[in-house]
Amino acid sequence: MESMKIEYRRQWHYGGFLAQIGxxxxxxxxSDALTAIFKxxxxxxxxxxxxxxxxxxxxxxxxxxxQTRSAAEIMSGKPIAKDIKLRVAAEISRMxxxxxxxxxxxxxxxGYREDSHAYxxxxxxxxxxxxxxxxIVQLPQDCTQDRLIDVVSSFNSNPxxxxxxxxxxxxxxxxxxxxxxxVSPEKDVDGFHPLNMGNLALRGREPLFIPCAPKACIELLLxxxxxxxxKNAVVIGRSKIAGLSTSLLLQRHHATVSTLHxxxxxxxxxxxxxxxxxxxxxxxxxxxCNWLMPGAVVVDMGTNSVKDPNSPRGFRTTGxxxxxxxxxxxxxxxxxxxxxxxxxxxxxxxxxxxxxxxxYGFT
Amino acid sequence: MESMKIEYRRQWHYGGFLAQIGxxxxxxxxSDALTAIFKxxxxxxxxxxxxxxxxxxxxxxxxxxxQTRSAAEIMSGKPIAKDIKLRVAAEISRMxxxxxxxxxxxxxxxGYREDSHAYxxxxxxxxxxxxxxxxIVQLPQDCTQDRLIDVVSSFNSNPxxxxxxxxxxxxxxxxxxxxxxxVSPEKDVDGFHPLNMGNLALRGREPLFIPCAPKACIELLLxxxxxxxxKNAVVIGRSKIAGLSTSLLLQRHHATVSTLHxxxxxxxxxxxxxxxxxxxxxxxxxxxCNWLMPGAVVVDMGTNSVKDPNSPRGFRTTGxxxxxxxxxxxxxxxxxxxxxxxxxxxxxxxxxxxxxxxxYGFT
Numbered sequence: 001m002e003s004m005k006i007e008y009r010r011q012w013h014y015g016g017f018l019a020q021i022g023x024x025x026x027x028x029x030x031s032d033a034l035t036a037i038f039k040x041x042x043x044x045x046x047x048x049x050x051x052x053x054x055x056x057x058x059x060x061x062x063x064x065x066x067q068t069r070s071a072a073e074i075m076s077g078k079p080i081a082k083d084i085k086l087r088v089a090a091e092i093s094r095m096x097x098x099x100x101x102x103x104x105x106x107x108x109x110x111g112y113r114e115d116s117h118a119y120x121x122x123x124x125x126x127x128x129x130x131x132x133x134x135x136i137v138q139l140p141q142d143c144t145q146d147r148l149i150d151v152v153s154s155f156n157s158n159p160x161x162x163x164x165x166x167x168x169x170x171x172x173x174x175x176x177x178x179x180x181x182x183v184s185p186e187k188d189v190d191g192f193h194p195l196n197m198g199n200l201a202l203r204g205r206e207p208l209f210i211p212c213a214p215k216a217c218i219e220l221l222l223x224x225x226x227x228x229x230x231k232n233a234v235v236i237g238r239s240k241i242a243g244l245s246t247s248l249l250l251q252r253h254h255a256t257v258s259t260l261h262x263x264x265x266x267x268x269x270x271x272x273x274x275x276x277x278x279x280x281x282x283x284x285x286x287x288x289c290n291w292l293m294p295g296a297v298v299v300d301m302g303t304n305s306v307k308d309p310n311s312p313r314g315f316r317t318t319g320x321x322x323x324x325x326x327x328x329x330x331x332x333x334x335x336x337x338x339x340x341x342x343x344x345x346x347x348x349x350x351x352x353x354x355x356x357x358x359x360y361g362f363t
Numbered sequence: 364m365e366s367m368k369i370e371y372r373r374q375w376h377y378g379g380f381l382a383q384i385g386x387x388x389x390x391x392x393x394s395d396a397l398t399a400i401f402k403x404x405x406x407x408x409x410x411x412x413x414x415x416x417x418x419x420x421x422x423x424x425x426x427x428x429x430q431t432r433s434a435a436e437i438m439s440g441k442p443i444a445k446d447i448k449l450r451v452a453a454e455i456s457r458m459x460x461x462x463x464x465x466x467x468x469x470x471x472x473x474g475y476r477e478d479s480h481a482y483x484x485x486x487x488x489x490x491x492x493x494x495x496x497x498x499i500v501q502l503p504q505d506c507t508q509d510r511l512i513d514v515v516s517s518f519n520s521n522p523x524x525x526x527x528x529x530x531x532x533x534x535x536x537x538x539x540x541x542x543x544x545x546v547s548p549e550k551d552v553d554g555f556h557p558l559n560m561g562n563l564a565l566r567g568r569e570p571l572f573i574p575c576a577p578k579a580c581i582e583l584l585l586x587x588x589x590x591x592x593x594k595n596a597v598v599i600g601r602s603k604i605a606g607l608s609t610s611l612l613l614q615r616h617h618a619t620v621s622t623l624h625x626x627x628x629x630x631x632x633x634x635x636x637x638x639x640x641x642x643x644x645x646x647x648x649x650x651x652c653n654w655l656m657p658g659a660v661v662v663d664m665g666t667n668s669v670k671d672p673n674s675p676r677g678f679r680t681t682g683x684x685x686x687x688x689x690x691x692x693x694x695x696x697x698x699x700x701x702x703x704x705x706x707x708x709x710x711x712x713x714x715x716x717x718x719x720x721x722x723y724g725f726t
Contacts, residue, residue, distance in 0.1 A: 177568055194568060198561030201611065202603055205540055205557060230626040232633075238614070240565055248564065251601070251622060256633065258621035259614060263593045270595075270619065 073332040075224050075299075077216070081342035084219075088349045089130040095353075095362050096131070103356035104133040105163040105189070105348075106155040110148065110174065111141030116167045123165070126345045132352055135161065145174050149182055156184040162355035163189030163348075168241075186358070189351040192240055200248050208358075209351050214246035216343035217278055217299050218253060224332060226276065226297050229254040234271045236260045236287070236320070237280030242301045246278050267291070279320040289325035298326055298333040301340050436695040438587050438662075440579070444705035447582075451712045452493040458716075458725050459494070466719035467496040468526040468552070468711075469518040473511065473537065474504030479530045486528070489708045495715055498524065508537050512545055519547040525718035526552030526711075531604075549721070552714040555603055563611050571721075572714050577609035579706035580641055580662050581616060587695060589639065589660050592617040597634045599623045599650070599683070600643030605664045609641050630654070642683040652688035661689055661696040664703050 096102055105127055107120055120136065127134045137151050148166075155161045164187045170176050185195045191211035199207035221228055233255040237243030247259045255276065260267045268291040271277055277298045279287050284304040292298065302320030319336030326333055334340055357363065459465055468490055470483055483499065490497045500514050511529075518524045527550045533539050548558045554574035562570035584591055596618040600606030610622045618639065623630045631654040634640055640661045642650050647667040655661065665683030682699030689696055697703055720726065 194561030194565055195558050196561070197564050198557030198559070201560050201564045201607065202557055203601065203607070230628050232628075238566065244564060244566070251624075254624070254626040256621065256623055256627040258619065260619055261614075261617070263617040264619040265593050265595075 072327050072330050073224065075220055075332050075334045075339060077220060077334065077339045077341060077343040080219060080223050081346040084343070084346035084350060085126070085130055088346070088353050091353055091357075092131040095357065095360070099360055099362055101356065101360055101362075102131060102133050103162050103352045104135065104158075104160045105165065105352045106135045106137070106158070106161045107165045107167060108148065108151055108155075109136065109138040109167045110143055110170055111139075113169075116169075120167060122345060123348060126349055127352075130349050130353075132349060133160070141171055142173075145178065148174060148179060152179065152182050156182075156187065159359070161187065162359050163187055163352040165190055165348075187355060189348060189355060191245065191351070197240065197245070197248075200245060200252070203252065209355070210249060211241060211245040212344045212347035212351065213242040213280075213301060213340065214249040215347045215350075216340050217242075217246050217301065218249055219343055219347070220299060220334060220340060221276070221297070224297075226332065228276070231255050231275040232273060233257045233276040233278065234260060234274035235278045235280065236267060236271065237282075237301075239280055241280075243278075243280035246280065246301075250276070250278070277321075281320040283320060284318045285320070285322040287321040287326070289322070289329045292326055292329045294329050295331045296329070298330050299340060300334050300336050302336060303341065435690050435693050436587065438583055438695050438697045438702060440583060440697065440702045440704060440706040443582060443586050444709040447706070447709035447713060448489070448493055451709070451716050454716055454720075455494040458720065458723070462723055462725055464719065464723055464725075465494060465496050466525050466715045467498065467521075467523045468528065468715045469498045469500070469521070469524045470528045470530060471511065471514055471518075472499065472501040472530045473506055473533055474502075476532075479532075483530060485708060486711060489712055490715075493712050493716075495712060496523065504534055505536075508541065511537060511542060515542065515545050519545075519550065522722070524550065525722050526550055526715040528553055528711075550718060552711060552718060554608065554714070560603065560608065560611075563608060563615070566615065572718070573612060574604065574608040575707045575710035575714065576605040576643075576664060576703065577612040578710045578713075579703050580605075580609050580664065581612055582706055582710070583662060583697060583703060584639070584660070587660075589695065591639070594618050594638040595636060596620045596639040596641065597623060597637035598641045598643065599630065599634065600645075600664075602643055604643075606641075606643035609643065609664075613639070613641070640684075644683040646683060647681045648683070648685040650684040650689070652685070652692045655689055655692045657692050658694045659692070661693050662703060663697050663699050665699060666704065 092103060105123075107123065109116060109120060124134055124136070135155075139148060139151065152164060152166065155164045164183050166179055166183065168176065170179065180192050181194070183193055185193045185208055188196055188209050191197070191200070191207060191209040196207040196209050199205040200210060218228070228250065233250045235243050235247045235250065235257060238247070238259055238261050243259065247257050251257045258270055258274070260270060264270065271287070271291045272293050274293060274296060277287070277292060277296055278301060279298070280301040281287075282302055282304060284302070284306050298321055300319035300321040302318070304318050304320070305315045306318050307314065308316040317337045319339075321333065323333065323336070455466060468486075470486065472479060472483060487497055487499075498518075502511060502514065515527060515529065518527045527546050529542055529546065531539065533542065543555050544557065546556055548556045548571055551559055551572050554560070554563070554570065554572040559570040559572050562568040563573060581591070591613065596613045598606050598610045598613065598620060601610070601622055601624050606622065610620050614620045621633055621637070623633060627633065634650070634654045635656050637656060637659060640650070640655060640659055641664060642661070643664040644650075645665055645667060647665070647669050661684055663682035663684040665681070667681050667683070668678045669681050670677065671679040680700045682702075684696065686696065686699070
């Protein structure tokens, strides 16, 4: 209550609601590593200097949400991920040449889960591509909480480790909250530590790490020239991994954010008013075309396995959004797979590089 | 992305969007101190056992937002604040009798500001009423950051101090963020430390302290039997003191929250769809009746001084909402002054008691 007015350094105007000084002074969050490597062309003044002119991202089309177009743009994450990986690799080479050090990422796995091992495999492969050293500790399914904390502690104090990932979900007998609290905030490359989450929520503060999924979402939007500032954004879902943190990051980018969840009544009505729709539900095809405003931009974070007898693996991966319906209505939409996913992995590499540069004071 | 589906333990249904198991297991946040003292009658099963049958709050009217009524209910904070103070005082007496200890609140003031001193005076008076010991350190306007940190450090290590308030705003040359980070999260009765804010944002976690303004807002709604779960709530403003933290807390109570700010286009349109409107703007009368849905519930957190030659002080305090207009449309509205304000102060007392009980292991 008190000093609330002082908090509002900006001036609000009747009718116009124009933003003044206060908000303008804030910098939009992008990871230091990323901004050090390149500046996404999110303002017209940057659009001529896109770092990857061969990519489909350099069309220079300035997307205005809320307008219908003849054909929807397909937002692929692969060229973005490739571009970021190249830049991370170059930066690691520069660091190695200058100070003889490499970034190190440590992963802890408990028990065996098909999906967790698949994700770890993808991360290992990506780290290898860019030159990040990795350590993996795998503990048995019935390991004690103390043993897991021991492992995390040893990574916390290991100066060659700059990022620590505890692969979630953990078995039921382990307390995820306690374990995540134990990861040093300086090595929390997942960005799930409450200190980093709090600094993400609080405007004017910079978390050491932003979770990879929301960072990937914003990066996709910026690279595809989607305006965020002042737009109505709906985030469906509120997991810390994606939904919650994406709501917070979109708000930092001055979108007007509504967060929908399982208690929301008539979610399709609210979603239909959104310029930008981000889905983090985990139910295949839940978002149909009757949920979407013509011309909306859709970022589908769902990664759902559905049975598919025609696939050699017996299943295929699909998003939350009914792509076939949505494509007729929206102005842009991400692929699943191949949309947000690859960018998420590249953000992990970027966060790890960031952490190593901080640890070594390398700029 | 990964393990997103596991994050969604609850089941979402097409059409119905019914909440299942997962969310139901979460407890709605209310401060430990408050729930230890009383349980607000926010569910029908509690409505018969309201702790204060003499108060105007015990009408048992179960407000359904979104419905018009013949006359709006005026939500006064005074009887709620009085009730909470009585309960805090009784609990402090019990603690004193049992272990011979009292809660202690420390306040740090830098320089002289009329409004800051007025707030400190109100807090001192309230602490005195319930039996909380207080210490105040006032530093000169030009004090150094190191000196201020010294003072905070000494309160951090003083076992008789259970709550520390650094009165905001600080003079420009002091870094508010650094100072707030320095307050021990265990004594952060304002709830502004990023660790506490992060734990407020993250579902399933309990911050040690919730900021007083959002706690007061929820308490008012619960005491006046306003349903929150599943309702469309709009919070206008995003200060950490009120707007941001109220958005986070309303979301913890399973409202569908949209947060509006200076970059929002057509805020009145979005606000008109809200069952619950919380205003934290700092501009007198900015929210008129054309911003409000008939039957909406309005919590006005604005505290604005406007010139008034008829007042002996030359000014009067008014909210963000044009009360005279709103009263014709809404189903319930808070007073300004006398609405959220008194409850905020009582929440500070409650947070301080909470902290002392934790420090002494007193239950």
